[in-house]
Amino acid sequence: MVRPVKWRKICQMPISSGFRPLSDDLIPKDIVKMAVDEYETVRLIDFEGLKQEECAKRMNVARTTVQSIYYDARKKIAESLVQNKILVIEGGNYELCDGRSLLCDHKYCMLKNTNENNSKEIRKLEYQVKSVT
Numbered sequence: 485m486v487r488p489v490k491w492r493k494i495c496q497m498p499i500s501s502g503f504r505p506l507s508d509d510l511i512p513k514d515i516v517k518m519a520v521d522e523y524e525t526v527r528l529i530d531f532e533g534l535k536q537e538e539c540a541k542r543m544n545v546a547r548t549t550v551q552s553i554y555y556d557a558r559k560k561i562a563e564s565l566v567q568n569k570i571l572v573i574e575g576g577n578y579e580l581c582d583g584r585s586l587l588c589d590h591k592y593c594m595l596k597n598t599n600e601n602n603s604k605e606i607r608k609l610e611y612q613v614k615s616v617t
């Protein structure tokens with residue numbers, strides 16, 4: 485029996501869909517692909533300063549899952565920095581937080597903040613979520 489996919493809740497999509505090295509002499513050919521849920525663990529743990537346990541609650545997954553996603557994410561960042569590779573952030577198993585979760589502090593919650601401002605943006609976000617899943 486196939487286990488149903490448990491969507492990982494994320495509050496914010498990355499602003500940029502990727503990063504590339506600045507060096508002109510070395511044109512990077514290799515690409516490292518990071519999933520949006522991996523990016524979210526870096527955002528929550530390294531940027532917001534959450535513990536893995538808190539990050540797991542926010543993303544609605546087990547702590548061991550967060551530990552493994554976070555490890556992969558860090559490894560990819562290191563690979564990009566050390567080996568001069570383009571980092572692309574796309575895809576993954578996630579759903580955008582609707583801003584109603586009690587576990588979310590809504591500080592960086594994209595959909596919640598968008599909801600209050602502009603309904604066109606919501607439709608755009610929903611379209612983006614559908615197209616990457």
Ligand SMILES: [Zn+2]
Nearest residue numbers: 495581588593
């Ligand atoms: Zn949220």
